[in-house]
Amino acid sequence: MVFKSALTSRFCERLSHFTVCITCIVDLKMNFVKKLAESPDLNSIPSIYAYSTNPNESSVSDPQDSIPVVDFSLLMSHDPVLQSQVIQKLGNACKDWGFFQVINHGVPETLMKMVIEKSNEFFNLTDEEKKDFEEKDVLDPIRYGTSFNSKKDKVFCWRDFLKVIVNPEFHSPNKPVGFSEVLFEYSKRTREVAKGLLNGISRSLGLDQSCIEKSLNLESGLQILVVNLYPPCPQPELAIGIPPHSDHGLLTLLINNGVCGLQIKRNGKWINVNDTLPNSFLVNTADHLEIFSNGKYKSVEHRAVVNNSVTRISVVVANGPSLDTVVRPAYELVDDERFPAVFVPMKYKDYLEMQQGNQIDGKTCLDRVRV
Ligand SMILES: O=C(O)CCC(=O)C(=O)O
Numbered sequence: 001m002v003f004k005s006a007l008t009s010r011f012c013e014r015l016s017h018f019t020v021c022i023t024c025i026v027d028l029k030m031n032f033v034k035k036l037a038e039s040p041d042l043n044s045i046p047s048i049y050a051y052s053t054n055p056n057e058s059s060v061s062d063p064q065d066s067i068p069v070v071d072f073s074l075l076m077s078h079d080p081v082l083q084s085q086v087i088q089k090l091g092n093a094c095k096d097w098g099f100f101q102v103i104n105h106g107v108p109e110t111l112m113k114m115v116i117e118k119s120n121e122f123f124n125l126t127d128e129e130k131k132d133f134e135e136k137d138v139l140d141p142i143r144y145g146t147s148f149n150s151k152k153d154k155v156f157c158w159r160d161f162l163k164v165i166v167n168p169e170f171h172s173p174n175k176p177v178g179f180s181e182v183l184f185e186y187s188k189r190t191r192e193v194a195k196g197l198l199n200g201i202s203r204s205l206g207l208d209q210s211c212i213e214k215s216l217n218l219e220s221g222l223q224i225l226v227v228n229l230y231p232p233c234p235q236p237e238l239a240i241g242i243p244p245h246s247d248h249g250l251l252t253l254l255i256n257n258g259v260c261g262l263q264i265k266r267n268g269k270w271i272n273v274n275d276t277l278p279n280s281f282l283v284n285t286a287d288h289l290e291i292f293s294n295g296k297y298k299s300v301e302h303r304a305v306v307n308n309s310v311t312r313i314s315v316v317v318a319n320g321p322s323l324d325t326v327v328r329p330a331y332e333l334v335d336d337e338r339f340p341a342v343f344v345p346m347k348y349k350d351y352l353e354m355q356q357g358n359q360i361d362g363k364t365c366l367d368r369v370r371v
């Protein structure tokens, strides 16, 4: 194994004992998993990546029924009958699944492919070229990193990432050539889709179409684009790409490079997301929609598993309220006697820092704002 020559026992403060610790071996530099996976003799994972799944949850199946499909063009149509049908479908998808596929969204297929391609090029830059983007703080506008929160994680995720804040201010790495232009266009187009969906979701909750948009200040809403890179792993059954979690924003839009790996929790069981429709977005409801809808729509736990043959890339766009918005259940959905508020108000920025600054662990972050 590649690190053999560097193996020295030393006192590791992070693990608080004498050990051969992978982070010490690489001299406290960030140990990106892409680099590790490219080591020619790697046939087992370093122990820091050994992840134990909850034995009660280990069985995974394929879905019995397929993830609901929402036709975005109907949502935008001027035919009130078609529109109200699709709004009802959207509401049911949020309530029942928390995941749905969006088709006919108008984002060009070439742009979607380009985002994946340019993201891949980013990870293929030299270490020196990527160094400027290495993460320091959870709210840095550009963060290239590994695992989830490598300063806190006890078990590392088999995943490198690039997180970029693209709204209200647009940021982007300046390499590779053309990346910034592609990210700009993609973030703008996905923001329009998210806004259209949130208007429909507002109506499905019995609220005014622009209620979410106005109450949560979507115009200056935080949009973070995350590229996840999961290289081949020699022992995929022992590692995890991203452990179970729910997303922090309102709605997340996901695409990938055609390699499977996402699993979602449905009725207490893990199911594989295998076949999604070509050129669709896979969209999921996130914590702040659960808060705003007073628990009517739940954010859904999901995780990413890894494989031993091909690199998986996913590009995830998280669309949330503006950072300064204090989010609480919508007044119209709260009735002190029949439907008391089930969440306490919290500023989105504080929530985000709480979630991103800790280890990732299911829905424990949302649980902290439950009444
Ligand atoms: O890679 C995936 O499919 C899931 C990624 C994810 O859940 C996330 O970035 O929040």
Ligand SMILES: [Fe+2]
Binding pocket: 245, 246, 247, 302
């Ligand atoms: Fe996620």
